[in-house]
Amino acid sequence: MITKQEFSTVHERIKPYIHHTPVITSRLLNELSGANLFFKCENFQRMGAFKMRGATNAILNLTKEQQEKGVVTHSSGNFAQALSLSAKSIDVPAYIVMPSTAPQVKKEAVKGYGGKITECSPTLDEREKAAEKIMNETGSTFIHPSNDMDVIYGQGTAAIELLQEQPDLELIVTPVGGGGLIAGTALAAHHFGKNCKTIGAEPFEADDAYRSLQSGKIEENESANTLADGLKTQLGDKNFPIIQELVSEIIRVEEKEIVAALKLIWERMKIVVEPSSATALAAVLREKEKFKDKKVGIIISGGNVDLQKLPF
Amino acid sequence: MITKQEFSTVHERIKPYIHHTPVITSRLLNELSGANLFFKCENFQRMGAFKMRGATNAILNLTKEQQEKGVVTHSSGNFAQALSLSAKSIDVPAYIVMPSTAPQVKKEAVKGYGGKITECSPTLDEREKAAEKIMNETGSTFIHPSNDMDVIYGQGTAAIELLQEQPDLELIVTPVGGGGLIAGTALAAHHFGKNCKTIGAEPFEADDAYRSLQSGKIEENESANTLADGLKTQLGDKNFPIIQELVSEIIRVEEKEIVAALKLIWERMKIVVEPSSATALAAVLREKEKFKDKKVGIIISGGNVDLQKLPF
Numbered sequence: 001m002i003t004k005q006e007f008s009t010v011h012e013r014i015k016p017y018i019h020h021t022p023v024i025t026s027r028l029l030n031e032l033s034g035a036n037l038f039f040k041c042e043n044f045q046r047m048g049a050f051k052m053r054g055a056t057n058a059i060l061n062l063t064k065e066q067q068e069k070g071v072v073t074h075s076s077g078n079f080a081q082a083l084s085l086s087a088k089s090i091d092v093p094a095y096i097v098m099p100s101t102a103p104q105v106k107k108e109a110v111k112g113y114g115g116k117i118t119e120c121s122p123t124l125d126e127r128e129k130a131a132e133k134i135m136n137e138t139g140s141t142f143i144h145p146s147n148d149m150d151v152i153y154g155q156g157t158a159a160i161e162l163l164q165e166q167p168d169l170e171l172i173v174t175p176v177g178g179g180g181l182i183a184g185t186a187l188a189a190h191h192f193g194k195n196c197k198t199i200g201a202e203p204f205e206a207d208d209a210y211r212s213l214q215s216g217k218i219e220e221n222e223s224a225n226t227l228a229d230g231l232k233t234q235l236g237d238k239n240f241p242i243i244q245e246l247v248s249e250i251i252r253v254e255e256k257e258i259v260a261a262l263k264l265i266w267e268r269m270k271i272v273v274e275p276s277s278a279t280a281l282a283a284v285l286r287e288k289e290k291f292k293d294k295k296v297g298i299i300i301s302g303g304n305v306d307l308q309k310l311p312f
Numbered sequence: 313m314i315t316k317q318e319f320s321t322v323h324e325r326i327k328p329y330i331h332h333t334p335v336i337t338s339r340l341l342n343e344l345s346g347a348n349l350f351f352k353c354e355n356f357q358r359m360g361a362f363k364m365r366g367a368t369n370a371i372l373n374l375t376k377e378q379q380e381k382g383v384v385t386h387s388s389g390n391f392a393q394a395l396s397l398s399a400k401s402i403d404v405p406a407y408i409v410m411p412s413t414a415p416q417v418k419k420e421a422v423k424g425y426g427g428k429i430t431e432c433s434p435t436l437d438e439r440e441k442a443a444e445k446i447m448n449e450t451g452s453t454f455i456h457p458s459n460d461m462d463v464i465y466g467q468g469t470a471a472i473e474l475l476q477e478q479p480d481l482e483l484i485v486t487p488v489g490g491g492g493l494i495a496g497t498a499l500a501a502h503h504f505g506k507n508c509k510t511i512g513a514e515p516f517e518a519d520d521a522y523r524s525l526q527s528g529k530i531e532e533n534e535s536a537n538t539l540a541d542g543l544k545t546q547l548g549d550k551n552f553p554i555i556q557e558l559v560s561e562i563i564r565v566e567e568k569e570i571v572a573a574l575k576l577i578w579e580r581m582k583i584v585v586e587p588s589s590a591t592a593l594a595a596v597l598r599e600k601e602k603f604k605d606k607k608v609g610i611i612i613s614g615g616n617v618d619l620q621k622l623p624f
Contacts, residue, residue, distance in 0.1 A: 270355045305579075307624035
């Protein structure tokens with residue numbers, strides 16, 4: 001396991017490339033939840049999500065030779081944009097494999113950040129083949145969006161900042177998608193918190209992490225018919241053991257609870273967040289007794305939304 | 313005219329009752345505009361708009377006897393909520409005259425903040441009659457939402473804070489509705505800026521301020537068919553002379569420019585703002601040459617939106 005000192009070094013290393021995002025509170029949401037909530041606003045992070053942290057750390061950890069040859073990933077979401085932008089900041093080529101079915105707006109965003117897109121058929125097999133082909137041709141290094149230790153450590157730095165500002169948090173709640181954010185957060189809570197527990201929030205519609213913790217092995221999502229489209233991905237062999245060891249529990253929430261929490265955050269906190277981010281508040285509001293009178297950190301994971309497709 | 317010292321006293325007096333809101337910058341919006349933009353985020357103000365400042369100052373300026381008898385206004389917008397909440401904070405009764413046609417959600421908000429609602433027919437005449445009746449019955453004091461010197465001074469404190477943080481702003485742009493915000497801002501820029509000009513932004517659809525400055529007398533809006541529903545009100549005899557003296561110009565913007573600016577603010581800055589607030593950015597983007605390479609403050613007036621009625 002990473003030491004506290006090593007974790008601090010990760011944070012120092014990525015600082016020049018990321019924003020130190022604000023922590024926001026809301027009197028109304030405290031009243032509604034009965035808890036003291038501290039929202040770490042990664043929607044204000046560069047390119048709009050915490051993924052900048054992990055992508056930056058992974059690239060900075062490569063050797064000079066590796067950096068020159070570039071990085072490759074397959075993602076249709078925030079990680080594609082994060083890897084493109086962080087690679088651009090560090091002056092490294094970024095090759096992004098995206099399914100041909102990905103929304104044009106996402107492709108444009110990746111291009112805007114300087115990523116070189118290769119389109120492929122929308123199956124995992126085809127994605128992996130396309131990434132491998134690029135690696136063979138360019139000598140670039142594959143960076144997984146969530147199942148990569150450097151990515152996991154990078155994502156954990158949001159919780160380090162949150163705990164520096166609020167050292168006596170008793171709980172931190174994060175959404176669970178591919179597992180990188182929650183694993184990094186749990187490591188940060190372990191090292192930088194004072195007996196601070198980490199809790200995951202997940203839609204019932206994509207409850208692979210909940211079921212994986214129950215069964216003791218990585219379970220797959222089946223339908224994943226959720227508004228929280230960032231949470232459809234599943235855990236990996238690097239982050240799952242950390243989650244098993246350090247995450248107290250996963251709370252599952254219904255779609256209507258996600259919409260209600262999203263509406264509260266937009267209307268009352270006046271910030272634009274992704275549906276995935278709202279699952280964490282939804283979990284707190286669903287199981288209020290668990291959080292009553294406690295100091296609770298909530299990681300607002302990102303703010304990249306398609307305004308044409310809002311659930312309101 | 314208020315002195316700088318008196319203005320500082322206003323600010324000190326209301327401080328315990330308001331939030332000191334953050335100033336946000338956006339690299340992307342700087343690139344798009346060619347200017348250095350500093351957004352004063354009154355969408356994060358208590359009850360979601362700058363109106364808290366003016367309402368609070370007006371109530372604090374009343375005598376103890378007046379305060380005990382309460383305050384009354386007619387408004388269906390943010391000022392109704394602001395007067396209700398600031399009155400509640402100061403422990404003063406607030407009577408709010410609202411047209412029976414006002415959306416239920418606005419009535420609920422006023423009630424939630426403790427305002428006592430009297431409904432009337434949706435004409436100015438009926439509103440004034442209803443307000444007068446309340447004043448006669450309760451001895452309460454009428455507070456106008458924008459044409460009241462204490463309200464104007466209170467609204468100006470947002471620009472004082474902005475100029476304390478960015479003392480060398482060359483321009484400040486605000487939306488123009490009833491004229492309270494821009495008059496207060498112009499006074500603040502005059503006293504606290506270093507040759508800082510104030511510019512108004514207004515929809516073509518509600519360009520009463522633009523035409524009033526042209527003609528030299530207060531002009532009325534005719535259709536006011538604008539998305540920026542906070543800007544349909546018109547100037548008053550107290551704020552108009554200040555605007556005539558201290559506002560450099562009014563820039564008018566088209567509805568589609570308001571929507572585009574709104575989308576930029578939501579998508580890129582990740583904050584929820586009202587359409588009225590977006591007119592200021594729309595004005596900067598419409599007349600880029602005027603703002604090129606300048607340090608420009610923008611007052612984001614509020615963030616109270618109906619998520620069911622978005623223009624996206």
